[in-house]
Amino acid sequence: MQITSNKKVLKQQSVKDSVNQVNVTSTDTSKKIINKKAVKASFSKAAGHYDQFADLQREIGHQLFDLMPVNVKQSSSILDLGCGTGYFSALLREMNIKASLTCFDLSPQMLQQTAQRKLTSCQYVEGDIDAQPFTAGQFNLIFSNLVLQWSEQLSLSLQQTHHALKNDGNLCFSTLLDGSLFELQQAWKSIDSAVHVNHFLSKEQVLTAVKLAGYQQVKIFTETRIKKYPDVISVLKALKGIGANHVHNRNNKQTSNRQLLNQLELGYQPFKNQDGDYNLSYQVCYIVAQK
Known part of the structure; x- marks a missing residue:
C-alpha cells in the first residue's frame, strides 16, 4: 500500500523482511560520481530563496518527525545532517531545548x-556528508531530511553516521528512490538521450547500504508524493529554487531556449492530469535505525 499526494498511509517493510535478508557480502552498488563543488554552488545560490520553494521538503521532513520514536525525541546531543536553512534544526531545538545541537551543511x-x-546551544559545521568530521559516539540522534541522495557512496556515509552515534543512538533519515522525477525524465527522453535527471538508488540499494554501515534495528517506510504545476517552466523553477537542478555527469546549462521548452512541454503531455496540471512524482524512503 502506498500513498499518493497528501494521503497519510505509509508502506512499512519489516526488519525481518528487509534488512535481515540483505547479504552483507553483496556488492555495494550505491557508488556515484558527484561534483560536490557544483552541488555546493547550486545550493549556495538557492539559499536566500530556498524556503519559498521547499514545500515538498517540509512535508517529507514533518513525516520523518512523525516516524521518530517518542524516546528519540529526548536525545541530548543532536546532529542535523544537511540542515539547509535550518527549518528542521529549529524544530529539533524545540523538541528538546536542553539538547546540544549541531547544524551541518555543505553550503x-x-x-x-x-x-x-x-538557535540556542547550537554549533554550525560546514562539510561534506561523505567526509564527516565527527568523533566516535558524539550524538544520540542524527536527523537527515532529503540529503543523503547527494552522497557519492551511501554505505560509507552511513558508516560515518554509525561511528558518530552513541551506543543505542538513532539515525532517522529520508531520501529519494529510483522513479523520482519520472515524468520529467520521460519528457526529456522525447527530445534527446542526454542525462537530464539524477540517478536515484533503489530501495534494495538503500537497505544494503544501511546494513553494510552496521545498523541492525531498522524500519523502512516508503511512499509516493506527487506535486502539481501549471506548466513545465514551473516544474523546472521548482527544482532550481531549492538548488536541486544540478545533474550529475552533465554540463548543467540553463534551459532558456524557447523552442526547447516547447518541445519539453510536448513531451510532458502524457503526464498531465485531468485538470491540466503537470505531475511530478517523488518516490520517498524513510529509515529509522538504531545503532
Missing part, C-alpha cells in the same frame, strides 16, 4: 540562513 550560505534563526 556556507545555507549555514548563514540557519544562523539567522539564533
Whole structure:
C-alpha cells in the first residue's frame, strides 16, 4: 500500500523482511560520481530563496518527525545532517531545548540562513556528508531530511553516521528512490538521450547500504508524493529554487531556449492530469535505525 499526494498511509517493510535478508557480502552498488563543488554552488545560490520553494521538503521532513520514536525525541546531543536553512534544526531545538545541537551543511550560505534563526546551544559545521568530521559516539540522534541522495557512496556515509552515534543512538533519515522525477525524465527522453535527471538508488540499494554501515534495528517506510504545476517552466523553477537542478555527469546549462521548452512541454503531455496540471512524482524512503 502506498500513498499518493497528501494521503497519510505509509508502506512499512519489516526488519525481518528487509534488512535481515540483505547479504552483507553483496556488492555495494550505491557508488556515484558527484561534483560536490557544483552541488555546493547550486545550493549556495538557492539559499536566500530556498524556503519559498521547499514545500515538498517540509512535508517529507514533518513525516520523518512523525516516524521518530517518542524516546528519540529526548536525545541530548543532536546532529542535523544537511540542515539547509535550518527549518528542521529549529524544530529539533524545540523538541528538546536542553539538547546540544549541531547544524551541518555543505553550503556556507545555507549555514548563514540557519544562523539567522539564533538557535540556542547550537554549533554550525560546514562539510561534506561523505567526509564527516565527527568523533566516535558524539550524538544520540542524527536527523537527515532529503540529503543523503547527494552522497557519492551511501554505505560509507552511513558508516560515518554509525561511528558518530552513541551506543543505542538513532539515525532517522529520508531520501529519494529510483522513479523520482519520472515524468520529467520521460519528457526529456522525447527530445534527446542526454542525462537530464539524477540517478536515484533503489530501495534494495538503500537497505544494503544501511546494513553494510552496521545498523541492525531498522524500519523502512516508503511512499509516493506527487506535486502539481501549471506548466513545465514551473516544474523546472521548482527544482532550481531549492538548488536541486544540478545533474550529475552533465554540463548543467540553463534551459532558456524557447523552442526547447516547447518541445519539453510536448513531451510532458502524457503526464498531465485531468485538470491540466503537470505531475511530478517523488518516490520517498524513510529509515529509522538504531545503532
